[in-house]
Amino acid sequence: MRVSRLMLNTLRDVPAEADIISHQLLVRGGFIKRLTGGIYAYMPLLWKVLKKITLIVEEELSTKGCLQTLLPQLQPSEIWEKSGRWKSYTQGEGIMFSLKDRQGKELGLGPTHEEVITQIISQTIHSYKQLPINIFQIQTKFRDEIRPRFGLMRSREFIMKDAYSFHENENDLKSTYAEMRDAYQNIFTKCGLDFVCVEADSGAIGGAASQEFMVTADSGEDLILISPDGKYGANQEKAVSIFEEGELLKPNKPSIIETPNQKTIDELCNNNNFHPSQIVKVLTYLAVCDDNKKYPALVSIRGDQEINDIKLSNEISQKLKQNVIDIRIITNEDIQKQGISQIPFGFIGPDLSDNLLSEAKQWEQKFIRIADNSVKDLKSFICGNNIKDEHRIFYNWNLINTEQMICDIRKAKPGDSCIHDKTQKLQESKGIEIGHIFQLGTKYSESLNATFTNEKGIEDHFWMGCYGIGISRLAQAAVEQNHDDLGIIWPASIAPYEVIIIIANIKNNDQKFLAEDIYQKLIKSRVDALIDDRDERAGIKFKDADLIGIPWRIVAGREASSGMVELHNRKAKTTELLDLKSVLKKLSEEFNTEKL
RNA sequence: CGGGGCGUGGCGCAGCUUGGUAGCGCGGGUGCUUUGGGAGCACUAGGUCGCAGGUUCGAAUCCUGUCGCCCCGACCA
Numbered sequence: 001m002r003v004s005r006l007m008l009n010t011l012r013d014v015p016a017e018a019d020i021i022s023h024q025l026l027v028r029g030g031f032i033k034r035l036t037g038g039i040y041a042y043m044p045l046l047w048k049v050l051k052k053i054t055l056i057v058e059e060e061l062s063t064k065g066c067l068q069t070l071l072p073q074l075q076p077s078e079i080w081e082k083s084g085r086w087k088s089y090t091q092g093e094g095i096m097f098s099l100k101d102r103q104g105k106e107l108g109l110g111p112t113h114e115e116v117i118t119q120i121i122s123q124t125i126h127s128y129k130q131l132p133i134n135i136f137q138i139q140t141k142f143r144d145e146i147r148p149r150f151g152l153m154r155s156r157e158f159i160m161k162d163a164y165s166f167h168e169n170e171n172d173l174k175s176t177y178a179e180m181r182d183a184y185q186n187i188f189t190k191c192g193l194d195f196v197c198v199e200a201d202s203g204a205i206g207g208a209a210s211q212e213f214m215v216t217a218d219s220g221e222d223l224i225l226i227s228p229d230g231k232y233g234a235n236q237e238k239a240v241s242i243f244e245e246g247e248l249l250k251p252n253k254p255s256i257i258e259t260p261n262q263k264t265i266d267e268l269c270n271n272n273n274f275h276p277s278q279i280v281k282v283l284t285y286l287a288v289c290d291d292n293k294k295y296p297a298l299v300s301i302r303g304d305q306e307i308n309d310i311k312l313s314n315e316i317s318q319k320l321k322q323n324v325i326d327i328r329i330i331t332n333e334d335i336q337k338q339g340i341s342q343i344p345f346g347f348i349g350p351d352l353s354d355n356l357l358s359e360a361k362q363w364e365q366k367f368i369r370i371a372d373n374s375v376k377d378l379k380s381f382i383c384g385n386n387i388k389d390e391h392r393i394f395y396n397w398n399l400i401n402t403e404q405m406i407c408d409i410r411k412a413k414p415g416d417s418c419i420h421d422k423t424q425k426l427q428e429s430k431g432i433e434i435g436h437i438f439q440l441g442t443k444y445s446e447s448l449n450a451t452f453t454n455e456k457g458i459e460d461h462f463w464m465g466c467y468g469i470g471i472s473r474l475a476q477a478a479v480e481q482n483h484d485d486l487g488i489i490w491p492a493s494i495a496p497y498e499v500i501i502i503i504a505n506i507k508n509n510d511q512k513f514l515a516e517d518i519y520q521k522l523i524k525s526r527v528d529a530l531i532d533d534r535d536e537r538a539g540i541k542f543k544d545a546d547l548i549g550i551p552w553r554i555v556a557g558r559e560a561s562s563g564m565v566e567l568h569n570r571k572a573k574t575t576e577l578l579d580l581k582s583v584l585k586k587l588s589e590e591f592n593t594e595k596l
Numbered sequence: 597c598g599g600g601g602c603g604u605g606g607c608g609c610a611g612c613u614u615g616g617u618a619g620c621g622c623g624g625g626u627g628c629u630u631u632g633g634g635a636g637c638a639c640u641a642g643g644u645c646g647c648a649g650g651u652u653c654g655a656a657u658c659c660u661g662u663c664g665c666c667c668c669g670a671c672c673a
Contacts, residue, residue, distance in 0.1 A: 009607095010634090011607060011623085012607085012608085012634060013607060013608040013621090013622065015608080016608070016609090016665090016666075017665075018666095019666075034665095036664085036665090037664080037665065037666090095671065095672080112673090141673075143671085143672070143673090145672075146670070146671055147667095147670090149666085153673095154671090158673070159673095161673090162673085212673095221672085326670090328670095433673065435673075468673050469673070470672090472673090486633095502632095504631085504632055536634095537630085537631055537634080537635065538631070538632040538633070539631090539632070539633040539634055539635080540633085540634050541634095542632075542633045542634085543634045544634085547634095555632080566632095
């Protein structure tokens with residue numbers, strides 16, 4: 001390709017729309033153009049990058065026996081109603097764009113394709129003999145993000161690779177899941193990314209096991225916790241750890257103490273010389289569920305620990321056997337609206353009476369009582385007395401005498417000890433999620449009634465897995481991780497072009513002919529080459545080449561008359577003076593090793 | 597949706613407080629000079645100041661409404 005024909009339009013100034021470096025560089029380099037909030041045109045340079053990523057993905061997946069398909073983006077509401085996701089995906093904070101056709105029929109613009117593929121597979125596959133199936137597509141997805149940002153990182157229209165697998169049993173699902181994890185490792189490695197695979201919460205998609213692939217970068221939106229030995233890594237939403245034993249309170253005669261206005265753990269500790277770990281902290285939450293009911297929850301955790309809302313939400317969801325749509329702390333305003341006269345916030349104990357809820361207008365009138373593992377073994381503790389300005393000391397669970405659901409709802413923190421090895425302390429890091437793999441189980445096959453006949457001749461529901469890669473996000477993540485002051489430094493495997501040949505002065509025929517000669521030879525040997533044939537000053541061409549991040553640069557300049565050119569490596573910043581033959585030899589060696 | 601900020605030639609911004617009919621840098625075009633790290637000079641094209649009302653002799657500037665964009669939170673590949 002010739003730069004004169006590339007409609008290259010680079011910007012010197014940092015565009016106001018962009019905040020993070022990768023977004024700025026993609027705009028400045030002319031890789032993307034915004035059409036409106038969260039919707040971008042992929043310009044020719046970026047499209048080349050996306051195609052290279054796509055190729056790597058396709059190759060790797062086809063080695064694993066995946067089929068490729070292309071599914072409809074416009075999807076009827078019926079299948080989403082069957083899976084129970086229509087309402088939650090289109091109403092309120094729902095992320096699905098939806099519309100009505102002229103007949104008034106409701107359609108959605110696919111944010112994901114579980115429903116579509118499940119229906120198609122169930123209509124096509126009837127016997128265990130045809131299983132397993134692993135099928136994927138690379139397709140534009142639509143999500144009405146509440147707040148699109150960071151360019152391609154969180155956009156409303158983006159390219160995603162989504163794969164779905166179908167199995168006769170859980171074991172088979174697990175083996176494909178492992179294969180896919182392996183494929184993902186290869187894909188991201190080939191894309192030249194520095195990444196980690198971490199345990200993840202499966203969120204709205206649901207299901208059992210799930211892992212995320214994170215590109216580590218400070219601008220990442222996710223907080224991940226990793227053990228230094230590399231044996232454990234998890235998204236903070238999911239992370240588990242061992243909590244410190246804390247300062248145990250020696251058992252003594254249970255009694256009530258006056259704690260005027262001491263509502264917080266800090267105030268309580270400062271005024272009475274307690275340690276936070278001696279206190280059972282009790283918080284009130286409100287969970288809004290699929291059935292539109294609102295469930296109050298009373299949550300106990302050790303005073304020095306924090307609650308992980310995601311874990312809490314999952315536990316409540318499991319207990320109620322339905323989705324928790326929203327979970328938040330109950331405020332004074334909430335209880336006033338409900339007509340509840342008084343909840344002694346700051347002085348609540350795990351045994352706060354359900355009677356307080358009897359006046360609630362819209363809430364369920366019974367607390368879901370949950371206690372974190374961190375409090376279950378405490379033999380003696382401090383907690384609220386359910387009366388303003390009073391706490392109880394030297395109490396224990398026998399005296400509390402209410403049934404608690406005991407589980408892990410604690411937020412793991414950097415510095416905590418790891419489960420697999422107490423000497424390993426969790427370290428935190430920011431990550432950009434570029435891939436996510438799930439073991440869905442039978443959730444969708446049951447709701448959509450997708451079955452096959454098993455070996456025993458009995459109808460059975462498919463076991464399913466699903467596997468995503470954010471293709472367009474990956475491209476930007478690569479920039480976020482690979483750049484310098486001058487611009488982008490694309491990993492060679494996904495660079496829009498592998499080599500750029502610069503003719504320092506287009507009016508100099510020696511330079512021009514030599515450059516053209518090299519260009520033709522490179523093209524012939526299938527090197528993806530760009531030639532900058534513009535009638536511009538050399539400086540401009542150097543700046544542009546650096547900005548758009550082409551890994552190798554050949555300059556036909558001063559030494560052109562003696563047949564010599566410069567070969568410069570963008571990343572290593574090394575330059576050598578070589579003759580035509582040596583350049584070709586060197587590059588072909590580079591690409592052969594890198595392309596393999 | 598809550599909180600903060602911004603809409604002025606293609607891009608980045610000034611002007612707005614104190615109304616008088618729009619300016620700077622980059623970019624574009626032409627010419628001359630220059631030619632290995634975003635050149636210099638000269639000329640030139642390009643703007644209903646987001647939109648709609650209102651106040652006023654007069655509005656980019658003041659008032660009201662509205663739309664859009666960006667940043668911080670909930671969503672996620």
